[in-house]
Amino acid sequence: xxxxxxxxxxxxxxALLFTEARTANSFADRPVTDDELHGIxxxxxxxxxxxxxQPLRVLFxxxxxxxxxxxxxxxxxxxxxxxxxxxxVAVLAYDADFHEQFRVTFPDRAEMxxxxxxxxxxxxxxxxSKYSAALATGQFFLAVRAHGLAAGPMAGxxxxxxxxxxxxxxxxxxxxxxxxxxxxxxxWFPRLPRVDVADAVRWA
Amino acid sequence: xxxxxxxxxxxxxxALLFTEARTANSFADRPVTDDELHGIxxxxxxxxxxxxxQPLRVLFxxxxxxxxxxxxxxxxxxxxxxxxxxxxVAVLAYDADFHEQFRVTFPDRAEMxxxxxxxxxxxxxxxxSKYSAALATGQFFLAVRAHGLAAGPMAGxxxxxxxxxxxxxxxxxxxxxxxxxxxxxxxWFPRLPRVDVADAVRWA
Numbered sequence: 331x332x333x334x335x336x337x338x339x340x341x342x343x344x345a346l347l348f349t350e351a352r353t354a355n356s357f358a359d360r361p362v363t364d365d366e367l368h369g370i371x372x373x374x375x376x377x378x379x380x381x382x383x384q385p386l387r388v389l390f391x392x393x394x395x396x397x398x399x400x401x402x403x404x405x406x407x408x409x410x411x412x413x414x415x416x417x418x419v420a421v422l423a424y425d426a427d428f429h430e431q432f433r434v435t436f437p438d439r440a441e442m443x444x445x446x447x448x449x450x451x452x453x454x455x456x457x458x459s460k461y462s463a464a465l466a467t468g469q470f471f472l473a474v475r476a477h478g479l480a481a482g483p484m485a486g487x488x489x490x491x492x493x494x495x496x497x498x499x500x501x502x503x504x505x506x507x508x509x510x511x512x513x514x515x516x517x518w519f520p521r522l523p524r525v526d527v528a529d530a531v532r533w534a
Numbered sequence: 535x536x537x538x539x540x541x542x543x544x545x546x547x548x549a550l551l552f553t554e555a556r557t558a559n560s561f562a563d564r565p566v567t568d569d570e571l572h573g574i575x576x577x578x579x580x581x582x583x584x585x586x587x588q589p590l591r592v593l594f595x596x597x598x599x600x601x602x603x604x605x606x607x608x609x610x611x612x613x614x615x616x617x618x619x620x621x622x623v624a625v626l627a628y629d630a631d632f633h634e635q636f637r638v639t640f641p642d643r644a645e646m647x648x649x650x651x652x653x654x655x656x657x658x659x660x661x662x663s664k665y666s667a668a669l670a671t672g673q674f675f676l677a678v679r680a681h682g683l684a685a686g687p688m689a690g691x692x693x694x695x696x697x698x699x700x701x702x703x704x705x706x707x708x709x710x711x712x713x714x715x716x717x718x719x720x721x722w723f724p725r726l727p728r729v730d731v732a733d734a735v736r737w738a
């Protein structure tokens with residue numbers, strides 16, 4: 331690729347992804363296809379991560395059986411109700427042993443990376459994984475919207491319970507649950523205020 | 535807003551933001567305007583965060599004086615050279631005292647949130663702030679690209695050194711440095727491989 335002059339994003343796309351994008355609190359009774367979910371991952375997987383480590387992992391829960399296993403671990407009340415109503419719930423995880431993938435993701439430096447990250451205690455390696463997974467999660471939200479779908483991220487769930495139910499014996503550790511679907515009636519709460527620019531941005 | 539049928543993102547925008555988007559390793563000698571940087575923040579600030587906490591903070595370094603203060607804290611070699619050549623270097627920080635902003639960002643629940651997060655020890659509150667800041671950072675990369683600019687995120691820098699130089703006496707803590715500019719000649723390395731979908735995505 332020798333592209334040097336890049337396009338800019340048009341106003342429709344800016345509205346879709348950023349300025350009009352909202353967290354959905356209800357979902358229409360309209361299915362989300364596995365093709366759409368594959369498509370969401372096909373965009374998300376290009377997110378930049380530390381040393382191309384790509385530690386984000388996704389479990390798409392969309393069957394009745396899957397929902398029955400998931401829902402007891404979601405906080406009772408509005409969070410559980412929303413997850414129940416959403417056509418799909420994505421459990422986002424990070425791979426605590428992401429360094430095992432460097433032979434795939436960074437072949438030229440794999441030996442060095444596998445050794446150095448492998449030598450770290452898990453409690454030092456996990457925050458690194460979670461941070462890069464969070465970078466990719468920010469792009470996951472926009473990949474959902476790119477498919478004309480709405481996302482509803484929720485932190486109110488029992489991470490240990492979900493990990494034991496779905497990820498036992500694996501290095502996957504859940505960090506966020508995201509409801510996905512077509513927005514329902516009154517899906518959006520009023521937009522909450524933003525931090526004042528003067529408090530968020532500085533110049534040097 | 536009563537929008538219930540959402541658009542999908544067209545192929546040009548998908549290429550710009552996701553499938554053809556790359557980390558830039560060199561920059562053209564073409565300035566980036568403060569208006570463009572304001573525009574990047576105007577998109578980034580809508581990223582979803584835990585309880586609308588919006589803990590991401592940005593320092594845009596684009597003057598010679600700013601660069602002179604910044605560069606000694608960037609890892610010597612290719613990282614420092616890239617930061618020196620980039621028209622703008624964004625230092626991304628998280629606000630360790632993000633809860634002080636809840637009176638602005640979540641007025642209805644401000645008292646409860648300020649009290650509960652304020653009662654946490656800093657070492658419990660900071661990872662929460664850093665995680666939500668990382669979610670917004672993933673969207674920051676795409677906001678840069680939405681402006682026809684390329685981003686080059688780097689983790690190789692001295693966080694304590696940058697924090698002492700720029701953020702002394704404030705609760706801002708640096709977590710990533712991002713070079714920003716128009717891509718230069720040979721700006722892109724060959725695309726590195728992705729984790730196999732079967733290793734990254736599960737279904738239930």
